[in-house]
Amino acid sequence: xxxxxxxxxxxxxxxxDQYKYGFVTDIESELAPKGLNEDIIRFISAKKSEPEWMLxxxxxxxxxxxxxxxxxxxxxxxxxxxxxDLHYYAAPKTAEGPKNxxxxxxxxxDTYKKLGIPLSEQEILAGIAPEHRIAVDAVFDxxxxxxxxKEELAKAxxxxxxxxxxxxxxxxxxxxxxxxxxxxxxxxxxxxNSAVFSDGSFVYIPKGVRCPMELSTYFRINEQNTGQxxxxxxxxxxxxxxxxxxxxxxPQRDENQLHAAVVELVALEGAEIKYSTVQNWFPGDAEGxxxxxxxxxxxxxxxxxxxxxxxxxVETGSAITWKYPSCILRGDNSVGEFYSIAISNxxxxxxxxxxxxxxxxxxxxxxxSKGISAGRSQNTYRGQVSAHRxxxxxxxxxxxxxxxxxxxxxxxxxxxxxxxxxxAVFEHEATTSKISDDQMxxxxxxxxxxxEAVALIVNGFVRDVIQQLPMEFAVEAQKLIGISLEGSxx
Amino acid sequence: xxxxKNLHAKVDGNEILRGVNLTVKPGEIHAIMGPNxxxxxxxxxxxxxxxxxxxTEGSITYNGEDMLELGPDERAAAGMFLAFQYPIEIPxxxxxxxxxxxxxxxxxARGLEEMPTPEFMKLVREKAADLNVTPExxxxxxxxxxxxxxxxxxxxxxxxxxxxxxxxxxxTDSGLDIDxxxxxxxxxxxxxxxxxxxxxxxxxxxxxxxxxxxxxHVLSKGRIVKTGGKELALELEKNGYAxxxxxxxx
Numbered sequence: 117x118x119x120x121x122x123x124x125x126x127x128x129x130x131x132x133d134q135y136k137y138g139f140v141t142d143i144e145s146e147l148a149p150k151g152l153n154e155d156i157i158r159f160i161s162a163k164k165s166e167p168e169w170m171l172x173x174x175x176x177x178x179x180x181x182x183x184x185x186x187x188x189x190x191x192x193x194x195x196x197x198x199x200x201d202l203h204y205y206a207a208p209k210t211a212e213g214p215k216n217x218x219x220x221x222x223x224x225x226d227t228y229k230k231l232g233i234p235l236s237e238q239e240i241l242a243g244i245a246p247e248h249r250i251a252v253d254a255v256f257d258x259x260x261x262x263x264x265x266k267e268e269l270a271k272a273x274x275x276x277x278x279x280x281x282x283x284x285x286x287x288x289x290x291x292x293x294x295x296x297x298x299x300x301x302x303x304x305x306x307x308x309n310s311a312v313f314s315d316g317s318f319v320y321i322p323k324g325v326r327c328p329m330e331l332s333t334y335f336r337i338n339e340q341n342t343g344q345x346x347x348x349x350x351x352x353x354x355x356x357x358x359x360x361x362x363x364x365x366x367p368q369r370d371e372n373q374l375h376a377a378v379v380e381l382v383a384l385e386g387a388e389i390k391y392s393t394v395q396n397w398f399p400g401d402a403e404g405x406x407x408x409x410x411x412x413x414x415x416x417x418x419x420x421x422x423x424x425x426x427x428x429x430v431e432t433g434s435a436i437t438w439k440y441p442s443c444i445l446r447g448d449n450s451v452g453e454f455y456s457i458a459i460s461n462x463x464x465x466x467x468x469x470x471x472x473x474x475x476x477x478x479x480x481x482x483x484x485s486k487g488i489s490a491g492r493s494q495n496t497y498r499g500q501v502s503a504h505r506x507x508x509x510x511x512x513x514x515x516x517x518x519x520x521x522x523x524x525x526x527x528x529x530x531x532x533x534x535x536x537x538x539x540a541v542f543e544h545e546a547t548t549s550k551i552s553d554d555q556m557x558x559x560x561x562x563x564x565x566x567x568e569a570v571a572l573i574v575n576g577f578v579r580d581v582i583q584q585l586p587m588e589f590a591v592e593a594q595k596l597i598g599i600s601l602e603g604s605x606x
Numbered sequence: 607x608x609x610x611k612n613l614h615a616k617v618d619g620n621e622i623l624r625g626v627n628l629t630v631k632p633g634e635i636h637a638i639m640g641p642n643x644x645x646x647x648x649x650x651x652x653x654x655x656x657x658x659x660x661x662t663e664g665s666i667t668y669n670g671e672d673m674l675e676l677g678p679d680e681r682a683a684a685g686m687f688l689a690f691q692y693p694i695e696i697p698x699x700x701x702x703x704x705x706x707x708x709x710x711x712x713x714x715a716r717g718l719e720e721m722p723t724p725e726f727m728k729l730v731r732e733k734a735a736d737l738n739v740t741p742e743x744x745x746x747x748x749x750x751x752x753x754x755x756x757x758x759x760x761x762x763x764x765x766x767x768x769x770x771x772x773x774x775x776x777x778t779d780s781g782l783d784i785d786x787x788x789x790x791x792x793x794x795x796x797x798x799x800x801x802x803x804x805x806x807x808x809x810x811x812x813x814x815x816x817x818x819x820x821x822x823h824v825l826s827k828g829r830i831v832k833t834g835g836k837e838l839a840l841e842l843e844k845n846g847y848a849x850x851x852x853x854x855x856x
Contacts, residue, residue, distance in 0.1 A: 553657070558694035561654050562704075562764065563682035563712035572707055576698025576747065 148205035154178065157311055160205045164280045164315075167287060177300045177310035184304045190467040191496045191528060192436045194409060197374060204312045204345075272328050274358075275320040279347050282318035289320055293351055297380035297417045297444070305376040305411040305438075313347035313378070321356035321387070330586055331360045346377035352387035354420060359390040361589060375434075376411045385420030385447065390428070392585055393441075394593055396600075397433035399464050407435025407464070414441035415471075418450035418479075426453035427470065428584045430593045432600040435464060440498065442471035445479035445507075452481040455584040457593075459574075459600045460493030460525070469499035469530075474510035474540065483514040486578045489525035490601055496528040503540035510540040518548040519577050521570065521601065571598030607631050608772055608803060613664035615652050622648040624828035625664070630772070633800040637814055637839060638807045640825035641847040646807045647691060649825070650776040653805075654688040655681050668772065683715035687770030689761040691777040696748040701760060704748045705730060705767055712768060733766045737793045754781030755790075762793040773797065773804045779813035791816030811843035826850040 148159055157178050161171040186197075269276050275286060283290050300310045321327050352358055362379075375397070381389050391414075400407025410433075416425035427441040443452025454470035472481035481501065489495040495518065503510040518527035529546050551573050559569035575582070575594050582590050608630040615623040622645045630636050640646050652659050653666065655678035666673040673681055696704060710720045721729075734744060737759045749757050758778055765773055775794065779787055794804070794817050806817055814822070814836065822838040823830045824847070831850050832838065 552694075554694050555696060557656050557678060558690065558696070559708075560678035561656075561682055561688050561690075562708040563679050563715060563768070564708060565679050565711065565715075568707065568711055572699055572704070573696060576696055579698035 148203055150203055151200045152178070152202070152204055152312065156204050160312060160314075163205060164283070166280075166283055169287075169291065170283050173295070173300070174311050174313075177307050178312075180301050181304070181307040181311055184301075184307055186304050190438050190498070191494060191530075192438060192465040192467050194436055194465075197409070199308075202374060205314065268328055272325050273322040274325065274327055275318065276331060277318055279313075279316045279318040279349060282349075286318070286320070289351065290318070290349070293380070293382055294349055295380075297382060297415050298378050298413050303413060306378050306413040309345050309347060309376050309378045309413070313345045316347040316349075316377070316379075318348070319350040319358060319360065321352045321358045323353045324355040325353075326356065327358040331358060344375045346375070346379075348377070348379040349382075350380070350389060350391070351382045352384065352389050352423075354384045355386040356384075357388045359392070359586060361392045361394075361586060363394040363396070373406075374409050374411070377413070379412070379414040379441075381414075381416035381425055383416065383418050383420065383423035383425050383447075383450075386422045387420060388424040388426075389416060390426045391416070391441070392589055393427075393429040393431075394589060394596065395429065395431045395433055395437075396596060398435075399433050399462055400435040403463070408433065409436045410434040410439065411436075412439040414439065415444065416442065416452070417444045418447050418452060418476075420450075421447040421476070422449045423447050424451040424453075426451075426455070426584070428455040428581065429457070429468075430581075430585070430589075430596070431456070431458040431466065431468060432596055434466075437464075437466040437468050439468045440470055442473065442500075443481060444473045444475065445481060445510075446475045447479075448476040449478045450476055451479070453584075454481075454483045454485070455581040456485045457488070457578045457581045457597070458485070458495060458497075459488045459490075459597060460495045461490040461600055462493060463491070464493040466494070467496040467498055469497045471500040472502070472512055474501075474503040474507040474512070477506070477508045478510075479507060480511040481513075483512070483516070484580050484584075485514075485516045486581055487516075487518045487527055488521065488574055488577065488597075488601070489518070489527045490521035492524045494526045494528070496530060498530045498532075500532040500534070501542055501544075502532075502534040503537045503542070505536040507537050508539050510535075510537060510542075512540075512542040514542075514544045514546075516544070516546040517577070518546075519574065520548065520550045521574075567598065567602055570601050574598075574601060607669060608805075609665075609667045610653075611665045613649075613652070613666065614662045615648060616660045616662055617648065617658055621662070622659075622828055623652065626825075626828070626830060628823065628830065630803045630805060632771070632803055633798075634821065635798070635804045635806060635817065635819045637819035637822045637836075638805060638825050638830075639809065639822060639839060639842055641850070642809075644825045645828040646809075646825055647776055648828075650688055650691075650774050650805075650807055653681075653774055654678055654686055679711070679715070682768075682770075683712050685771035687765050687768055687773050689758075689765055689773065689775045689778050691780060693749045693752075693757045693761055695750045697750055699748055700745055701748045702730065702744040705744075705764065708764065709767060730763075730767065734763055736796065737763050737766070738789050739763050755783065755786035758782055758786065758790050759793070762790055766793060766797055771802050773802065775804065775806045775808075775817075777807055777809060779808055779810060787813070787816065811839045814839045824850055 148156055154175060157174050161174055298306050301307055319331060350360060381391060383389050397408035397410060418425055425443050429441060431437055441454060445452050452472050458466045458468050460466045469485065470483055483499060485497050487495045487497055497516050499514060501512045501514065516529050520527055527548055531544055533542055533544065535542060551570065555573055556569055559572060564572060574597055582593060585593055610626055610628040613623050613626040614621060626649060638646055661674055668684060671684060706726055713720060739759050743756060749760065752760060778790060782790060806819060819836050822834055822836060824832040
């Protein structure tokens with residue numbers, strides 16, 4: 117696995133550099149002025165050499181966004197965001213980052229060390245300006261590795277590229293699917309994203325193709341500079357399969373406080389999409405200041421019969437998380453799954469869950485949510501399960517467990533269950549527990565220190581979900597859970 | 607060597623230990639017997655550092671080190687081990703994972719490297735086989751759904767793996783049938799060595815038929831009221847604790 121990791125890092129390093137060269141001629145104008153208006157949107161669209169239809173799509177979204185209000189129903193509190201005080205377009209990497217690891221926050225470095233991240237990757241994560249980065253490509257022919265990935269995917273007919281590239285190269289596919297799962301006017305943040313999205317990934321798996329690799333490694337390459345308004349679109353054509361891994365287990369330094377991503381998944385007849393996320397954005401300092409606000413709209417559409425979409429997420433970062441990866445079970449016999457671990461510590465606020473919308477016959481869904489609250493954090497599970505009147509024999513099973521560490525945090529469960537079909541069967545189980553003193557003492561008496569004991573007990577608590585993660589993520593996620601909860605006892 | 611001097615301990619304002627004196631030399635096995643409520647389990651918890659107890663007087667030193675200054679994990683690293691009367695369930699954590707985490711935590715505290723996984727697996731398999739702990743049991747979450755006998759065998763497995771120098775066995779015989787008692791006792795006897803001391807807390811003589819002690823103490827109302835050889839246990843078996851309880855009450 118170490119070797120694989122090294123490869124990933126080195127590919128990543130080289131790709132970022134190439135990206136930089138793509139912009140090198142125009143470095144002065146890489147930051148759009150603050151504020152949001154139609155000119156800014158035209159600027160963004162022009163920067164990406166987008167076709168006219170895309171610009172119109174963005175402008176339409178922007179006009180609608182101006183009439184909308186920020187939602188306030190979530191159990192999160194934050195100062196009002198001044199949307200005129202943000203840059204909506206920034207260069208992928210400005211040279212203002214730290215010049216070397218000595219300038220990076222030692223707390224961040226300490227965490228990298230604990231996660232066992234190689235030096236070369238640490239520099240990238242810490243946002244060290246590319247020209248100062250250790251030249252790893254000298255010892256390794258990284259370009260050929262990147263090419264090997266691309267060739268292998270191309271051989272299978274899989275399209276995997278930045279969405280900005282897809283808009284230019286595959287306009288028909290993009291036009292056909294973009295905004296069909298998360299409509300432009302879906303919600304305040306999704307509409308904002310539609311107007312100003314910076315970049316993201318585009319995936320198309322052709323009919324009957326089983327994607328030959330987990331689309332993680334490559335994503336981590338692209339992911340570096342997608343900015344704060346990420347847009348991802350994944351289409352699995354009939355009978356295809358793809359597993360997509362998003363994110364990174366290391367905490368990421370980021371100048372942008374507001375993140376509003378949109379992810380759309382489309383599974384056609386008999387297709388299966390597995391989407392796994394590990395989110396570890398900066399949660400804020402000891403007083404809870406400076407953390408990322410993460411307002412994400414993720415939704416999958418099981419459009420065809422017998423299709424399946426599974427979301428697995430490990431959420432440990434961000435000051436505020438507002439996120440409900442959902443499934444629309446439109447096709448008959450389609451299956452939606454949601455496995456989630458949401459950890460909050462310090463002053464973090466999490467309001468997360470899922471929606472399972474049963475429209476087709478014999479559709480089934482399964483929700484396993486594990487929330488862990490520590491410190492002074494607030495952790496809310498908010499989930500909706502609904503059966504349309506035509507959703508004959510819809511089935512849902514929800515298990516929602518909360519674990520409290522300490523006595524200053526909160527766990528909340530807000531399920532919405534709605535059935536318009538008498539044949540639907542929905543089950544909801546929920547538990548709230550604390551790590552007992554007896555469990556702690558037992559572990560301590562065996563020689564574990566307090567942090568090790570908490571990490572072990574929590575890892576046991578979330579095991580059902582960890583098992584759903586792809587192997588390479590599972591190990592990192594377990595370590596991450598321990599690190600996220602440091603300082604939560606005593 | 608363990609030295610307990612004039613140990614007084616309270617829980618919820620009630621004084622449970624009222625001046626315990628006990629010295630255990632390396633290689634010795636001491637049995638502590640006594641009626642219900644005499645403070646036997648409290649003594650085992652206080653020795654291993656459970657938080658709920660307030661030490662109002664006295665001292666505990668182990669190999670010259672003041673144990674009252676150390677947390678439970680540090681006492682474990684110093685070589686202490688408590689086999690629980692009621693082992694605690696840790697849901698979702700496979701027994702094997704727990705064993706590995708505990709062993710490596712102690713190794714780390716002692717400045718040793720983590721044990722490589724293949725070596726660890728081999729070691730666990732050997733020790734587990736001796737105690738009739740099946741591979742299937744090692745995969746199950748620790749103590750969750752274990753029978754009484756399985757729980758106690760898992761405790762002794764931990765003990766044999768962690769190789770403590772001072773073992774405290776708190777009513778290890780409770781909830782065991784004759785066959786399980788034999789397996790567990792054999793496991794314990796295997797660990798007898800000139801370097802390792804044991805404190806065997808029990809209500810009944812029958813455990814001491816299997817694990818033969820060097821010294822037997824009678825604990826009553828928070829004090830050791832009588833000390834003798836292994837024959838003292840037999841005497842207690844015959845006459846009960848009534849003599850000691852009355853004596854204290856008088």
